[in-house]
Amino acid sequence: MDIISVVGESGSGKTKLIESLVQIFKAMGLRVGTLKHSGGDFAADVPGKDSHRFFEAGAHVSAVASDKKVSFSMRKNADFEPEEIFNKFEDLLDLLIVEGYSKKEFKKIFILKDGRADDIIARLSIDESTILFYVDAGASFSGWRDEKHVFVDINTPRKIAAFIALYLSLGKNTVFVGAGNPMKGDDGFGPEVIRKAKKKPGCLYIDAGMSPENYVSKISARNPDTLIVFDSIYISNGTPPGTLGIFSPEQLPNLNFSTHGFGIRLFLDYLQENVTAKIFVIGVQPEKMSLSGEMSKSVKATLNEILYFFERGS
Secondary structure (H helix, E strand, O other), X not given: OEEEEEEOOOOOOHHHHHHHHHHHHHHXXXXXXXXXXXXXXXXXXXXXXXXXXXXXXXXXXEEEEOOOOEEEEEXXXXXXXXXXXXXXXXXXXXXXXXXXXXOOOOOEEEEEOOOOHHHHHXXXXXXXXXXXXXXXXXXXXXXXXXXXXXXXXXXXXXXXXXXXXXXXXXXXOEEEEEEOXXXXXXXXXXXHHHHHOOOOOOOEEEEEEOOHHHHHHHHHHHOOOEEEEEEEEOOOOOOOOOOEEEEOHHHHHHOOOEOOOHHHHHHHHHHHHHOOOEEEEEEEOOOOOOOOEOOOHHHHHHHHHHHHHHHHOO
């Protein structure tokens, strides 16, 4: 189970972002859980209901279950740590998204809405080295936009999900595949990611060019836990060039899909039948696909953001 935390001051948009991330990752086939840190006491049950009365009577654990869900309240000791909860979720989840626990060492997404980042970091006692990237919710950055800090618009949750999935896959048994034609401008996005990415131990990097289907045997023999394909995708009409998103293979038929079409569809179908890996496509909306053309500024900017995570990864 992987853990990612979303932190920020009250009213910055943490809850709405987590809701969106849960929906995106669940639609991609992941088992997602959430844990919210509360600074004080709270009522997780309905006062007057039997389970609440049992807890108030002194039960250490009070649970209520139906055919569809189970809910329980448990008393905690003064030295209780959230890791005790994490351990209970270990075999149930692929990803746990935590709201809060800013002082813990696991990686964080830091939402900025009002004020300077350094002021808020100091106020929340956050170790800046644990911040994976920053989410722009309308903050005044005052010079924080530089090559060392990636900022993502809070209104692009699928891009945020792509960065999370990419980061969490590094340093594990992951195969990264770049698909596309480097001679056709933005269609070279996938191969360029593979060519420039900082290589991590335990991962396999494949520049598949225009023929990803030629690599199915190599990938099947590797038997990865995760497969991530980078490609140029026409996400939808009117989508701004450079827009990044993450999709499961099942979600792709609902898009205009790849710039080179049928080959990669067969590639993904075959792998779904022959490997147990979680398979994701990280795609960018292209701007220009002319033969011998250079990559557009918008797609190149997105490429550089992707490379940042390969640099930062485990």
